[in-house]
Amino acid sequence: MGHVGPYEWAPRGHSVEKVAYIHQMLGELRQVAFAEGADMLCYRIEMVYVEAGDIQSGRRPQSFVKRDENKPAGMPV
Template sequence: MNSKPAKPMLPPHTAEENVAYIRQMLGELRTVAANEGADMLRYLIEMAYVEAGDIQSGLRPFSIRRDRDAAAGMPLKAAGKVKF
């Protein structure tokens, strides 16, 4: 038996379309959270909504994993053994 759930068959979309959809859904969830008085949840959803907007406008990359090593200008290495 396969333990992985089957992925629903969705039509292919561009990354931009997916981010636009996510942002739209976050806007709706933000309204629901606000109507329920879930302030912390509304705040976290708002943060994700703003992030999606930044991605749409090109202010942020789609993924931080791609640019992870670029900030320091050097590759990340495992710490290895620590001597005390």
């Protein structure tokens, strides 16, 4: 993939559409948190929303680390 911003990167098995979907869902979750008066939750969702937007626009790479070394904790969702 060519240069898409200050970083050169290619999503690893993730499409631009999936990141756009995540960004959209975070926006909706932020509205729900705001309506419920959950200020800290709203703030944290906003931080992730901004990061997803940066990834979507190419201003930030999807990851700074190797995926094999930093696996998720396996928390139930």
